[in-house]
Amino acid sequence: MAQALLRLCCYIIRDDFGPIIEEVAKVLLQKGRLPLVYISKFSKKSVSKTRECLFVLIQHNLVYWTETREGSRNSIHYSIDQNEVLARVNFGIYIKYANEWVRHRGADEITYYMLLNGKGTFNGFIEDRNISKRTNKYKELKMTFKKIVERRYLTPVRITDSKSAQDKASEAEQRELAKVTNFIPTKKQMAEVKAKLAAVTDDDSVATGSKRKINFDSIERPTKQQKGDDPIDENQYYRVNYEKFNAKSRNRQIVEFVKAQINQSASIIAKVVLDIVDDEKPNDVESYAISAQRIIRSVPIEKTDLFNQQMQSARRGVTREILIKQYLDYLVEYDDILRKKDENMGGMYIIRYNEICESLKKEIFEDVIMEKYGFKGVRIVRLLYEKSKLDEKAIVNIDESFRSSPKAYRINERGFVQIQEVPRSADRAPSRTFYLWDIDYKKCYDVLLNNYHQTLANIHQVRFDYESGASKTPRKERKRRCITTIE
Amino acid sequence: MVWDVINSRGQVFVDEIKIHELIQEILPDTSWEIFQDILLNLYEVGLVRKRQTHDERYMYQARSKETATKLQALENHEFEIYELIENSERKGISKTDIQKQIKLVQSLVESSLKNMQEQKLIKEVKPKTKKLYMLFDIKPHDESLSRLLYTNGEPDTFVVESLKSICYNFIYRRSFPRGMDEDAIFYPNYNGYVTLSKVVQCVQETKVTEIEIEEADIKQILDVLIFEGKIIKKFISNVDPNSMKTDDNRSDSQFVYIAKRARNINNAWTQAPCGRCPFFENECTENGEISPSTCIFFPQWLNKAINMIQNDEENEKGKDTLDW
Numbered sequence A: 001m002a003q004a005l006l007r008l009c010c011y012i013i014r015d016d017f018g019p020i021i022e023e024v025a026k027v028l029l030q031k032g033r034l035p036l037v038y039i040s041k042f043s044k045k046s047v048s049k050t051r052e053c054l055f056v057l058i059q060h061n062l063v064y065w066t067e068t069r070e071g072s073r074n075s076i077h078y079s080i081d082q083n084e085v086l087a088r089v090n091f092g093i094y095i096k097y098a099n100e101w102v103r104h105r106g107a108d109e110i111t112y113y114m115l116l117n118g119k120g121t122f123n124g125f126i127e128d129r130n131i132s133k134r135t136n137k138y139k140e141l142k143m144t145f146k147k148i149v150e151r152r153y154l155t156p157v158r159i160t161d162s163k164s165a166q167d168k169a170s171e172a173e174q175r176e177l178a179k180v181t182n183f184i185p186t187k188k189q190m191a192e193v194k195a196k197l198a199a200v201t202d203d204d205s206v207a208t209g210s211k212r213k214i215n216f217d218s219i220e221r222p223t224k225q226q227k228g229d230d231p232i233d234e235n236q237y238y239r240v241n242y243e244k245f246n247a248k249s250r251n252r253q254i255v256e257f258v259k260a261q262i263n264q265s266a267s268i269i270a271k272v273v274l275d276i277v278d279d280e281k282p283n284d285v286e287s288y289a290i291s292a293q294r295i296i297r298s299v300p301i302e303k304t305d306l307f308n309q310q311m312q313s314a315r316r317g318v319t320r321e322i323l324i325k326q327y328l329d330y331l332v333e334y335d336d337i338l339r340k341k342d343e344n345m346g347g348m349y350i351i352r353y354n355e356i357c358e359s360l361k362k363e364i365f366e367d368v369i370m371e372k373y374g375f376k377g378v379r380i381v382r383l384l385y386e387k388s389k390l391d392e393k394a395i396v397n398i399d400e401s402f403r404s405s406p407k408a409y410r411i412n413e414r415g416f417v418q419i420q421e422v423p424r425s426a427d428r429a430p431s432r433t434f435y436l437w438d439i440d441y442k443k444c445y446d447v448l449l450n451n452y453h454q455t456l457a458n459i460h461q462v463r464f465d466y467e468s469g470a471s472k473t474p475r476k477e478r479k480r481r482c483i484t485t486i487e
Numbered sequence B: 001m002v003w004d005v006i007n008s009r010g011q012v013f014v015d016e017i018k019i020h021e022l023i024q025e026i027l028p029d030t031s032w033e034i035f036q037d038i039l040l041n042l043y044e045v046g047l048v049r050k051r052q053t054h055d056e057r058y059m060y061q062a063r064s065k066e067t068a069t070k071l072q073a074l075e076n077h078e079f080e081i082y083e084l085i086e087n088s089e090r091k092g093i094s095k096t097d098i099q100k101q102i103k104l105v106q107s108l109v110e111s112s113l114k115n116m117q118e119q120k121l122i123k124e125v126k127p128k129t130k131k132l133y134m135l136f137d138i139k140p141h142d143e144s145l146s147r148l149l150y151t152n153g154e155p156d157t158f159v160v161e162s163l164k165s166i167c168y169n170f171i172y173r174r175s176f177p178r179g180m181d182e183d184a185i186f187y188p189n190y191n192g193y194v195t196l197s198k199v200v201q202c203v204q205e206t207k208v209t210e211i212e213i214e215e216a217d218i219k220q221i222l223d224v225l226i227f228e229g230k231i232i233k234k235f236i237s238n239v240d241p242n243s244m245k246t247d248d249n250r251s252d253s254q255f256v257y258i259a260k261r262a263r264n265i266n267n268a269w270t271q272a273p274c275g276r277c278p279f280f281e282n283e284c285t286e287n288g289e290i291s292p293s294t295c296i297f298f299p300q301w302l303n304k305a306i307n308m309i310q311n312d313e314e315n316e317k318g319k320d321t322l323d324w
Helices: A002-017 A019-031 A034-043 A047-059 A084-104 A107-117 A122-129 A135-149 A165-180 A187-200 A242-261 A264-279 A292-300 A302-310 A322-332 A355-389 A394-396 A405-409 A441-467 A474-487 B001-010 B016-026 B033-045 B065-072 B076-087 B094-100 B106-118 B157-175 B196-206 B215-227 B298-324
Strands: A063-070 A073-080 A155-158 A238-240 A338-342 A348-350 A417-423 A433-439 B048-052 B060-063 B121-127 B133-137 B231-237 B255-260
Touching: A002 A084, A002 A338, A002 A441, A019 A034, A019 A047, A019 A073, A034 A047, A034 A073, A047 A063, A073 A084, A073 A165, A084 A135, A084 A242, A107 A122, A107 A238, A122 A135, A135 A155, A155 A441, A165 A187, A187 B231, A242 A264, A242 A355, A264 A292, A264 A302, A264 A322, A264 A348, A264 B033, A292 A322, A292 A348, A302 A322, A302 B215, A322 A338, A355 A394, A355 A417, A355 A441, A355 B215, A394 A433, A417 B094, A417 B133, A441 B298, B001 B048, B016 B033, B033 B048, B033 B060, B048 B076, B076 B094, B076 B106, B076 B133, B094 B106, B106 B121, B157 B196, B157 B215, B157 B255, B196 B215, B196 B255
Parallel strands: none
Antiparallel strands: A063 A073, A155 A238, A338 A348, A417 A433, B048 B060, B121 B133, B231 B255
C-alpha cells in the first residue's frame, strides 16, 4: 500500500523538479523526520547540494522544518508532507477552472504563477508578467487578486507555516509540560496535558456538533466593504489554498452526479445552492442553512423554460417559485442530496457533504465492479452491502445465479470481499464451519485508491521511459516475455 | 351463520372483533358472551381454526365442512398433530418437529400420522430427501423454487432475462413523464409510480408464458433488478385524511418501484490499460519481467489516443478549409 504511494510521490517530484531533488525527497519519504547531515548521507549528495534541494522543496510547501533544542545545541529537522506532494496531481484542474470558480478574469494566470513558484507576492506576479502599473490590465488583476484572497483561494503565508502540524503539537505539549514540572513527567501529568491541549486546539476543521467554533480570523459573512477598505499587502507572500480548490472540485463533481442521476435542471439548482454556500470552510460536515427564497432569487431567470420542460408538475401553470421549490423538494426526496431543516422563510435547506461524498464514492466503486465483473459482480456486491454477512445458502436464496457461477464471487475476492469463518464444532473442520461472505465499502475504497496510485505511478514510469529514449529491450522481446508468462 | 360469515372472508384469518361487528349487522343484539360461546362451539366441532395474536386477541379462519367431519372422527392427540401440520401451511413440518412439540410416544405419533394419511387429511412430501408432512390439498412450497423461474432445479436464464427486461421496460416507461423533454421527471410526492401488483398485471397481460405467474416470482425478479442498480424501491405513504376505512386499505401505503436513468459509465481507471490488465495486481512490478516498461498494452493505448487527437485536428482543419 505504502509502496505504491511512495513510488507515485517520487515520480511526481521527479516530474516537477528533476531527479536530483527526487533523491532527496525519497530519503525524507522513506525515513521520515531527519536533520540535514543524515539526509545528505542517505541521499549520497553533498551537504550544500542537499541544502539547495531542501530549499526548493521548502519554497514549494513540500518540506517543513523546525528548530529544536537538543541538549546544548539547536538542530534543524526536516520532514516532508505526503499530502502536499499528492496535491500536485490536481494542479491542472485548479488552473483550468480558476476563472470559473473565482468568477473574475485573470484568476487562472495568478493561480498559475502561484503554483509555479510555490509562494509568491502580487508585486512578483506583476514583474514576472511585465505589466505596467498604469494599464487597465493592472487594475483588473489587482481587483481579481483582492477577490481571490478574500475568498480564501490564496492564503497568506505565516512564519509558523514552516512547521508541520506534528511539530506544532509537540511544541505546545512541551510548553504545557514545562509549566507543570521540570523533570520527566509522570503518566498522569502527560495525560492531563494532552487532554488540556485537545480541548483548546485551534484546529477549526473539526466541526463540533451543529455549531461551529467562531474563529475571529476568518468570519466569512459577505459584508459590504467600503472602497479602499483593507488594501492587499503587495509584498505579502501568498500560497494556493488547496482545500478551497478541492472543495470547489468536489462541488463540481456533485453537480455532475446530480446531472447524470436526475437531469440538467436539477444540476443547475444544485450548482446555485453550492455557489451560495461557497463561503463555508471546506471541511465542514454540512453547510449552513439557506432559505428557499434566497435560492429562488439566485437562480438565473432564463433557465425557467428548461425547468418547465424537465419536470411535470402536479397542475398546469405553476409559477417560477413553485417550480424551483418542486425541484428543491425533489432533491430532498432523491437520496437526501439536500436536506430540509425547517420551514422558516419558505424552507431552509442544508447540504450534507459527507453523505453526498459517500454516494459519489459508492458510485465510482460500483462502476469499477461493473466494468470488471459485470452485472453479476454488481449484484453480489450490493447484496452483501445491504444484507451484511451472508453464507452461500442465503446468497443463493436471493440471487439464484450464484449457484451456477461460483466463479463470479471467487474473482471478487481480490481484496473486495472478506470471508468470516464461524465454526460449528471445536475442531474447526471445514465441512462443519459456516463461511460468511461480507463486504466493507471503506476497505474497498482503500483498495481502489491504492490501485489508482499504482496506475498513476505506472503511467509516470512509461512516460519517463519514453523520455529517456525508450526502454532497452526491443518490442519483440517484450511481447515474447509476456506470452511465455501467460502460458 | 357465524360460520358463513367467517367463510365469506376467504382464506384469511379474521379478527374476532371484526367478526362481531359483521354479526351485529345481520343479527343485532348479539352479545359478546353469546358470540364467544358460538365461536367456542365452532372450534370444538372443527369448523374454524383459532390463532392468538400478540394482543391476546383471537383470530379465526374457516375450514371446509368435509374436513370438519373428518376431524370429528379423530382422537384428541391426533387433532393436535393435525393443528401443528396445518399451521406449517406451505412449508411442511417434519416428524421430529412434531414430536418435539407434542411430547407423545413416538409410536403413537407415527400411528396417528398413518391414520390421517389414510383419511387423506395430510400427505407426505420429500423436498431435498427430507420427509415433511403437510395438508392434503395444499400445494407444497416446492423446495422454495418457483415453477416459473426454475427448470430441473436450475434457474432458467432465458425466462429470467426476458422477465427482467419486460419488468424493467414497464417500470421505466412509467417512471418518467411522456411527451416532455427526454430528461423530464415527475414532481415530488407523485403517486402514480408502479407497484408490485401492477407489474404482475402487466406481465400477465403480455402472456409470455402459460405457467401461472405469482407475485413472489415477480418480487424476486424485481429484487434482482434492485441489486443491479436499475430500479429503486421506495415506500410511499399516502394517508388520505378523509377516508376512515380500516379494512384492507393497504393500497394507500406501500412500496413502489422507480427506474433509474441509464447512464454511461465513465470511470477513468478502467479506461487505462492497468484497469483491465490481468497481471496488474500480482505480477506487474516496477523492475520485473512484467513491468510498465515492458507492457504491451500501454503503447496500444497511447497510440490510440494519439490517433484520436490527430483525427480531431484534421477534422478541425478540414472545417476551416470548407468555410472559405
